[in-house]
Amino acid sequence: DAMVIQNPRYQVTQFGKPVTLSCSQTLNHNVMYWYQQKSSQAPKLLFHYYDKDFNNEADTPDNFQSRRPNTSFCFLDIRSPGLGDAAMYLCATSTFLGAETQYFGPGTRLLVL
Amino acid sequence: SQQGEEDPQALSIQEGENATMNCSYKTSINNLQWYRQNSGRGLVHLILIRSNEREKHSGRLRVTLDTSKKSSSLLITASRAADTASYFCATHPGYGGSQGNLIFGKGTKLSVKP
Numbered sequence: 001d002a003m004v005i006q007n008p009r010y011q012v013t014q015f016g017k018p019v020t021l022s023c024s025q026t027l028n029h030n031v032m033y034w035y036q037q038k039s040s041q042a043p044k045l046l047f048h049y050y051d052k053d054f055n056n057e058a059d060t061p062d063n064f065q066s067r068r069p070n071t072s073f074c075f076l077d078i079r080s081p082g083l084g085d086a087a088m089y090l091c092a093t094s095t096f097l098g099a100e101t102q103y104f105g106p107g108t109r110l111l112v113l
Numbered sequence: 114s115q116q117g118e119e120d121p122q123a124l125s126i127q128e129g130e131n132a133t134m135n136c137s138y139k140t141s142i143n144n145l146q147w148y149r150q151n152s153g154r155g156l157v158h159l160i161l162i163r164s165n166e167r168e169k170h171s172g173r174l175r176v177t178l179d180t181s182k183k184s185s186s187l188l189i190t191a192s193r194a195a196d197t198a199s200y201f202c203a204t205h206p207g208y209g210g211s212q213g214n215l216i217f218g219k220g221t222k223l224s225v226k227p
Contacts, residue, residue: 004155042201042217043156057214090155100144100205102215104155 003027004105006091012111013081021076021108023091031097032074034066035090037107043090049074050097078110086112118218119202125224132189134221136202137182143205145178146215147187150199159187159200192225199223 004025013019023032031050035043047056049068063085065077078085088109092102120135136145144163148156162169162178162185169176175188189196199222203215 006155040219040222042219044217045214088153092156098205100146100161101158104148104157106155107153109153 004091004093004103006089006105006108008108009106010109010111012113013078014113015083016080019078019081019110021078021089021091021110023074023076023105024072025091025093025103025105026072027093027095027103028071029093029095029103030071031094031099032068033092033094033102034064034074034076035092037088037090039087046076048097081110081112083112086110119200119221121221122219123222123224125226126192128192128194128225128227130192130225132192132196132223132225134187134200134223136185136187136218138185138202138204138216138218139183140204140206142180145176145185146203146205147174147176147185148201148203148217150201150220152198156201189223192223194225194227197223197225 007022033048034046036046037043045057046060047066063079067075088107090107091105094102118137126132144161146161147159149159150156160171160174160176162176173190178185199220201217201220203217
């Protein structure tokens with residue numbers, strides 16, 4: 001089945017130790033998104049890629065970076081995780097920019113020790 | 114920035130009862146969507162209602178939209194224990210903001226007891 005896959009499902013890292021979260025999709029969608037969701041809060045958009053064009057939300061910390069080497073894969077890099085970065089990270093895709101529906105992966109829960 | 118506010122924050126009902134969740138938003142929208150999130154999982158798209166629509170149905174789901182009041186409601190009829198999840202509304206802005214930027218509310222946590 002076509003889907004959005006996130007690996008790993010759970011990630012534990014140490015304070016300040018770089019970590020990379022992975023997202024892949026078999027939907028062949030042009031747009032991929034990364035959201036951060038803290039406990040009992042709304043998902044918050046960090047950035048998105050439209051094809052190879054990267055769009056950073058204005059309030060996304062510099063600590064967060066992303067890479068999209070090809071249509072199928074998108075990575076979220078956290079250069080120096082702090083305790084406040086512990087959250088669920090959700091990847092989503094859509095057919096085109098501004099498309100009405102986004103398709104979400106299962107998420108990666110990040111724990112920072 | 115947060116756009117939607119769900120109400121109530123938490124709702125507990127018995128199986129078979131109806132569950133109603135409300136969402137209010139602040140700015141003009143192109144459409145409003147409802148998503149479901151099981152504990153520790155990703156979001157699943159449930160239903161979308163456009164700004165020129167007033168009501169929409171999908172199975173046991175009924176969504177209403179009142180653009181004059183900037184509010185929407187999600188009704189789940191004949192609830193089941195499997196409906197236990199968090200429900201989020203998300204608005205797709207008609208103008209402004211980032212293109213393709215869905216703005217989510219904080220969600221309503223629904224618990225359906227068998």
